[in-house]
Ligand SMILES: Cc1cc2nc3c(=O)[nH]c(=O)nc-3n(C[C@H](O)[C@H](O)[C@H](O)COP(=O)(O)O)c2cc1C
């Protein structure tokens with residue numbers, strides 16, 4: 001078992017998402033506690049003390065973001081919950097929206113109180129169906145019970161919530177593009193500074209947090225920051241919702257305590273690789289995080305390094321396999337050259353063609369680049385076309401170096417992180433599986449028959 | 459689309475003053491739900507109702523992939539072809555769809571029954587591959603389930 005459960009610790013049934021059952025589990029008591037017993041600054045203080053970090057991808061400390069806002073400065077402030085969940089491989093926020101929508105709403109009320117917010121927003125991705133209906137239903141239930149609107153719990157605090165549905169755009173999950181989209185425009189990201197906590201939605205200070213980030217807040221307010229810190233590790237307190245997919249026996253959303261070993265998680269909790277095949281690689285936190293090889297995850301179990309038989313073809317940057325087994329913790333993943341990202345873990349079995357995996361990724365980034373910045377607009381198309389050419393059997397010897405060059409030219413030269421992310425994904429795969437690209441280019445065909453599928457028995 | 463105005467007025471009540479522009483996406487979505495696509499006249503009417511520039515609405519319509527300016531088939535089949543779905547058989551599913559419908563992604567069958575599209579990750583990676591039919595998710599798809607599903611779509 002992967003440790004304590006702070007978000008998912010209840011039995012999911014056909015009615016467990018309703019207001020009645022949420023309240024029966026103790027729901028909205030943290031809100032009452034905050035509104036009637038704490039000052040807004042005390043709420044922020046508790047969140048800061050908890051060490052809670054953002055779960056949207058960048059692991060930014062929540063307390064630090066919130067502390068920029070002065071709740072009583074007379075300004076208008078806004079709060080937006082980021083429910084865009086666009087990072088491929090990620091479906092954990094969907095779990096919260098479908099199974100615990102009131103947890104998000106309670107968290108938003110607590111955050112709104114702490115930040116002096118009168119109007120809050122949820123930006124939910126446009127394709128979500130059940131998740132949207134559950135959320136919209138929960139909003140109406142909450143209004144009906146006087147949990148939104150004026151003078152909540154007779155505290156004098158008033159707050160509204162408005163749900164905006166996206167319309168099919170990955171980049172709108174990026175915080176500033178999300179704001180532009182809520183303003184009813186095409187979703188172009190904005191340059192910083194000014195930070196969004198200084199000038200955000202309609203030019204007013206705005207806090208944006210991921211759904212899972214917010215979902216931790218009621219627990220922290222109910223039990224206190226010290227209790228929260230007993231979960232996880234010193235540097236990464238609490239738990240993580242990990243969405244596991246790909247070649248794995250039991251895919252799904254798991255709540256994992258920080259510090260839990262990644263290899264054990266895949267083999268024991270998730271039932272191992274599909275069809276009993278060997279593990280080839282793991283993308284730990286959404287496709288924008290760098291891929292890890294089986295030997296990086298479990299250096300003690302495996303002797304081989306990546307999928308390349310010849311170690312000499314690996315460039316210096318491939319990183320040294322560390323001896324400690326990898327654990328769910330920002331620092332551990334960072335040491336391995338990757339990150340926990342959005343918690344979207346993709347398991348890849350032996351026999352999968354990594355050239356085709358990269359092709360799928362680059363088609364995605366190319367399709368989703370908003371076109372505002374030249375390096376990303378041109379670079380995404382260029383990367384995509386090169387890999388397409390390799391897959392069509394017409395690759396050129398210089399193609400691998402060209403992919404590296406374009407990825408590096410993108411890094412840090414654009415307004416948002418989309419182009420950077422595509423570059424990390426590309427460099428990650430090239431560093432670890434360069435030989436597969438060289439094979440494809442030399443022979444005009446995949447070393448693994450272009451295989452992506454592994455259907456197993458399920 | 460005048461009959462949608464009371465609905466939009468109700469939305470305004472939960473928004474701060476001066477947030478008319480925020481209603482662009484929600485209103486376009488409702489129009490598309492009613493008509494199947496967004497027509498020229500809808501753009502003019504919405505620009506006037508919300509007091510936003512027409513070009514802003516045009517930009518929104520061309521930027522977001524879910525908005526349509528033309529009618530499509532009765533059943534819109536959207537197959538995810540991102541990484542997790544590809545690892546679990548999205549390629550075979552798409553081949554089957556091509557074969558059964560006789561069209562490529564982006565096309566509509568001559569009888570107007572089906573439109574086929576490929577889409578990016580829909581947050582259904584754990585129950586891959588996923589096929590969305592007119593907003594409804596069909597998860598953990600197999601060729602057999604696909605055949606049964608298509609039979610039921612008149
Ligand atoms: C291209 C791009 C897409 C993103 N998509 C999402 C998303 O779908 N959901 C999300 O929560 N954060 C997404 N982010 C991160 C947000 O910009 C932002 O950091 C996050 O929502 C902040 O919340 P947190 O501090 O609670 O993590 C994305 C970032 C980039 C660069």
Ligand code: FES
Pocket residue numbers: 088089090538539540541542543544578579580581582583584586587588
């Ligand atoms: S990859 Fe298809 S739903 Fe995520």
